Structures are given as structure tokens and as C-alpha cells.
Amino acid sequence: MDYLLLLYSNEDGWKQMTPEQQKQGYASYMAYTEALKKAGAYKASQRLQPVAASTTVRVTDGKSQVLDGPYVETKEQLGGFFLIEAADLDSALAWAARCPGASHGTVEVRPIWAMDPNTDQTYRALTAK
Numbered sequence: 001m002d003y004l005l006l007l008y009s010n011e012d013g014w015k016q017m018t019p020e021q022q023k024q025g026y027a028s029y030m031a032y033t034e035a036l037k038k039a040g041a042y043k044a045s046q047r048l049q050p051v052a053a054s055t056t057v058r059v060t061d062g063k064s065q066v067l068d069g070p071y072v073e074t075k076e077q078l079g080g081f082f083l084i085e086a087a088d089l090d091s092a093l094a095w096a097a098r099c100p101g102a103s104h105g106t107v108e109v110r111p112i113w114a115m116d117p118n119t120d121q122t123y124r125a126l127t128a129k
Helices: 019-038 089-098 121-127
Strands: 002-009 042-047 055-060 063-068 077-085 106-111
Touching (some): 019 077
Antiparallel strands (some): 002 077
């Protein structure tokens, strides 16, 4: 099963680190990525640009509203993700606990909902005649 590990932290924390701390932090993420790859669990990952670069879209009464920045104020921002394959939730949680982001923020573990019409039972039930 595939799981998305969503990494939340205070994005200003990186700026407050010394260059040596940043170097160590980067190295820990690279080591984590390599561990995922060696275990065959790695599927994808990306780091996100700061929340100030985001745009929020909402449709209300059929009209699109576009807002600069995030819609809600939070202390932690979504900063990146890892898409992994794990045997079960316990395995995904174990990978999340090993993620460097868990030591300075939050890692949300979310199962991926398959949208394949050949294997998705919900899709087949909704489209059955």
C-alpha cells in the first residue's frame, strides 16, 4: 500500500539554523531517502517552496476565489512530502518516526486512496449499473 508522509514544520526554523546545522539537516534527509530506497519503500519526494509562494483556490456558489498565500494561519507549514510503499500502517508509521522531520515538526501519515477503476471497489460500486 502507498502512503504519503506529509512533513510539517515552522519554515522559519531553517533560517535560524547555522550553516553547519543546515548541512547536518540536509545530510540527515539524504540519509533517510537512501534508507527508503535501499528498503524498496521510496516512490517520490519533494521539498516545497515557502508558504508565501502559495496560492489558494476555493469555489463558492460556482465562483472561483483566488487568494495569495495560505488560507489559514498555522505555526507549522507543509514543507514537503515522501511517497512511500509500506506493507501496512505500522510499517508506514515506523518510517515516519525515522524521518528527520519528526524531530523538529510533525509527519502526517496518510494512506493513498487508489483511483484505478480496475482495483478501486468504491469506484466500481459508484459506476455499477
